[in-house]
Amino acid sequence: MKIVLGAALALTAALALSGCQKSNDEAFGKRVHAYLMEHPEVIREAADKLQEKDRAAQAKASSDALGKFRSQLERDPRDFVANPNGRITVVEFFDYRCSYCKIAAPQILQLIRENPDVRFVFKEFPIFGDVSETAAKLALTPQVKAKGLEVHQGWMAEKALTEDALDRHMQAAGVDPAAARKAAEDPAIARQILDTRALATGLHLEGTPAFVIGDKLVPGADLAAVRAAITVAKAGKLKPVG
Numbered sequence: 638m639k640i641v642l643g644a645a646l647a648l649t650a651a652l653a654l655s656g657c658q659k660s661n662d663e664a665f666g667k668r669v670h671a672y673l674m675e676h677p678e679v680i681r682e683a684a685d686k687l688q689e690k691d692r693a694a695q696a697k698a699s700s701d702a703l704g705k706f707r708s709q710l711e712r713d714p715r716d717f718v719a720n721p722n723g724r725i726t727v728v729e730f731f732d733y734r735c736s737y738c739k740i741a742a743p744q745i746l747q748l749i750r751e752n753p754d755v756r757f758v759f760k761e762f763p764i765f766g767d768v769s770e771t772a773a774k775l776a777l778t779p780q781v782k783a784k785g786l787e788v789h790q791g792w793m794a795e796k797a798l799t800e801d802a803l804d805r806h807m808q809a810a811g812v813d814p815a816a817a818r819k820a821a822e823d824p825a826i827a828r829q830i831l832d833t834r835a836l837a838t839g840l841h842l843e844g845t846p847a848f849v850i851g852d853k854l855v856p857g858a859d860l861a862a863v864r865a866a867i868t869v870a871k872a873g874k875l876k877p878v879g
Contacts, residue, residue: 702840703852709836710849715829716758717776717785719749723756725870727863728849730837733772733792734765735845741858742793746786748864755867759789760833762845768798773830774821775803781817784810 673680703710711726729745731738749757761776763769772792775781781788784807791806792798804814820826837847840854848855850866 703849703854706836706839709832710760711756711758713758713829713832715777715825716760717782718759719757719786720753720755723752723754725752725754725850725867726756726758727867728758728760730760730762730833730842730845730847732763732765732769732845733776734769734798737858738846739793739796741846741860742790744860746790748860748867749786752867754871759785760836761830762833762837762842763830764845768800768803770830771800771821772798772803774826775807775817777826777829778817778820778823780812780820781807784812788812 710728727748745757748755759776761773763773776785776788776792787810788806791809792803795802795806807814807817840847840849842856844856846858848863848866850863851870853866853869855862855866
């Protein structure tokens with residue numbers, strides 16, 4: 638709604654500047670209203686253009702920040718990393734209760750299995766409430782990290798993740814839920830999550846999932862774009878990783 642309103646205002650301003658003589662406000666307003674009623678597609682076209690410009694500006698701001706935060710993105714020793722010896726790095730910001738993260742999860746696990754030369758860094762970025770926060774803290778405990786992908790797969794498979802489901806999947810993976818929950822109280826884990834939120838802010842990320850591959854940011858669950866960026870990175874066409 639804000640985008641459509643902004644587009645309408647921008648269009649009004651453009652129409653106002655298109656003439657050389659000062660118009661009576663009421664008469665001008667009626668002409669603009671009549672034009673927009675006769676050509677409503679103009680508002681949609683302007684709104685789409687405005688949204689496109691906003692996305693491009695956000696992508697550029699994020700891309701410009703990648704180099705600045707490279708080390709925190711790819712080499713934070715506190716993160717859980719799959720295929721730690723891979724030469725190409727993919728970073729995902731995600732939330733265990735994010736529906737799009739859940740859609741992407743099976744493809745991500747397949748990508749990890751099929752590409753042992755790709756390091757995959759999991760950034761816990763809980764934005765969907767208390768259960769998300771708890772899941773993120775548990776995932777960063779030594780107990781759950783030791784069973785990282787197994788627990789991750791179980792939690793992502795839950796359509797509506799609950800506290801009980803967290804414990805059930807930990808137990809199924811051989812993790813003592815009580816011990817993990819105790820370990821999750823470590824202030825260092827809370828600090829790590831705050832650091833990840835600050836990093837996401839620095840990269841102008843507004844939601845989950847979001848992927849970083851070298852010098853490319855892929856917002857949303859666009860796994861085709863992630864795979865394409867990996868292919869480019871393997872060909873040596875992205876900035877060096879590490």
